[in-house]
Amino acid sequence: MILVLDVGNTNIVIGIYDKKDLITEWRLSTDMFRTADEYGIQFLNLFSLSKLEINMVEGVIISSVVPNIMYSLEHMIRKYFKIGPIVVGPGVKTGINIKYDNPREVGADRIVNAVAAHEIYNKPLIIIDFGTATTFCAVRENGDYLGGAICPGIKISSDALFQKAAKLPRVELLRPSEVICRNTVTSMQAGIVYGYIGQVDYIVHKMKIEMLELGEQDILVVATGGLAKLISEESKNVDIVNPFLTLEGLRIIYEKNKKQVNYENIRA
Structure with a gap:
C-alpha cells in the first residue's frame, strides 16, 4: 500500500492506495504546532478504525504548501512507518x-x-x-x-x-x-x-x-x-x-520516483 499526504493550509488530505485503487481517504486539520507523536497517534487511530496495519505501507509521498509542518510530519513517518518519505519538490521526477x-x-x-x-x-x-x-x-x-x-x-x-x-x-x-x-x-x-x-x-x-x-x-x-x-x-x-485529483497525482509521482523510498529500519 502507498500512503499519500496532501498538506494544505487548512487540511491535510490523506489517501491509502492499493496499487491504483484509492481504498480510503481521511482529512485532518493542518496544525503546525502538533508534534510528531501527536500526528503519529492520529495516524495510528485512523489506521485502526479502518482495520489497516501500518506495516502494510510500503511507501509514503507528501506534497505540502506549509513548510513549518514538515519537520513533524517527516519525523512521524520515519518513526511510526519506518520509511523515508518522498517529498514533492526539486529533484523529484514529475513528467511535466x-x-x-x-x-x-x-x-x-x-x-x-x-x-x-x-x-x-x-x-x-x-x-x-x-x-x-x-x-x-x-x-x-x-x-x-x-x-x-x-x-x-x-x-x-x-x-x-x-x-x-x-x-x-x-x-x-x-x-x-x-x-x-x-x-x-x-x-x-x-x-x-x-x-x-x-x-x-x-x-x-x-x-x-x-x-x-x-x-x-x-x-x-x-x-x-x-x-x-x-x-x-x-x-x-x-x-x-x-x-481526488491531487491524491491521484501523488500516486503517479510516487510511481515515477519509488526507487527513492528509503527504509529507515528493516522490519522483522
Whole structure:
C-alpha cells in the first residue's frame, strides 16, 4: 500500500492506495504546532478504525504548501512507518516541464494536480483547485506547465466580509436559487457564490484565449478541491470535477520516483 499526504493550509488530505485503487481517504486539520507523536497517534487511530496495519505501507509521498509542518510530519513517518518519505519538490521526477520564471515558486499542490490531469486526460488543460486559495493552472498537451493565476479562496472571501463589515453575519456557503434576494443572509450567499462563479468563468475565458493563441485546441477544464462541486454546478466552463485529483497525482509521482523510498529500519 502507498500512503499519500496532501498538506494544505487548512487540511491535510490523506489517501491509502492499493496499487491504483484509492481504498480510503481521511482529512485532518493542518496544525503546525502538533508534534510528531501527536500526528503519529492520529495516524495510528485512523489506521485502526479502518482495520489497516501500518506495516502494510510500503511507501509514503507528501506534497505540502506549509513548510513549518514538515519537520513533524517527516519525523512521524520515519518513526511510526519506518520509511523515508518522498517529498514533492526539486529533484523529484514529475513528467511535466515547468515554464515558470522560477520553477521553485510553483506550489507543490499545483505541480501534483498538473501531473495527474496530464496523465489522466492527455489534453490541453486548465486546472482549478478550490482550496484556501483558488489556483488556476494552464498545461499544454505536451506537458508544458505554463503558469496561471491565484486568488483568495471563496471561504477566505466570505470570512473577510463577515470580519470587516460590522452588521453582516457569518453565512453558510450555499447557492441561492435567485440573485435578487430578500434578506441579508441569502443576499450575502448570492453575492459570494455567484460573484465567485463569475470570477472563475472570466479567468477561464481569458486563459482559454491565451492558450488558443499558442495553438492549443479542445482545452479541458478540470476542477478539484473542497468547494469545486458548489462552483462547478453553475459555471459555464468547468468540464470535469475530480475530487481526488491531487491524491491521484501523488500516486503517479510516487510511481515515477519509488526507487527513492528509503527504509529507515528493516522490519522483522
